[in-house]
Amino acid sequence: MNLFREVIEESGYDTMGFTNPIVAIDYMNIHHDKFGLFIIDYEMPLMKGCELANKIAEIDTNINMVLVTALNDVVNNTLNLELIYKPLRISQLLHILRRYMTVTK
Numbered sequence: 001m002n003l004f005r006e007v008i009e010e011s012g013y014d015t016m017g018f019t020n021p022i023v024a025i026d027y028m029n030i031h032h033d034k035f036g037l038f039i040i041d042y043e044m045p046l047m048k049g050c051e052l053a054n055k056i057a058e059i060d061t062n063i064n065m066v067l068v069t070a071l072n073d074v075v076n077n078t079l080n081l082e083l084i085y086k087p088l089r090i091s092q093l094l095h096i097l098r099r100y101m102t103v104t105k
Contacts, residue, residue, distance in 0.1 A: 037064045042071060053067065068085075069084075
């Protein structure tokens with residue numbers, strides 16, 4: 001994931017990564033105005049990506065989110081998030097960023 005973070009930053013976007021969805025939610029509660037896009041892995045420890053997305057949407061409905069998955073059967077995508085299938089290519093990542101974000105540098 002460090003490669004993706006590096007590509008994102010070199011493309012002019014600020015980035016922040018979380019490995020724990022609970023920490024992400026806690027941070028989001030305080031700093032929700034700092035986020036424009038969450039790229040969420042469907043399979044995470046502690047909760048599924050759809051559950052995290054629902055919690056983020058409860059905090060701020062203006063946050064864009066996409067779900068990254070290797071599975072064909074995603075359960076509980078009640079927000080109808082765009083699905084990006086693994087393996088995620090750098091070109092796909094850049095396309096997602098251009099579609100949802102504004103350059104910050």
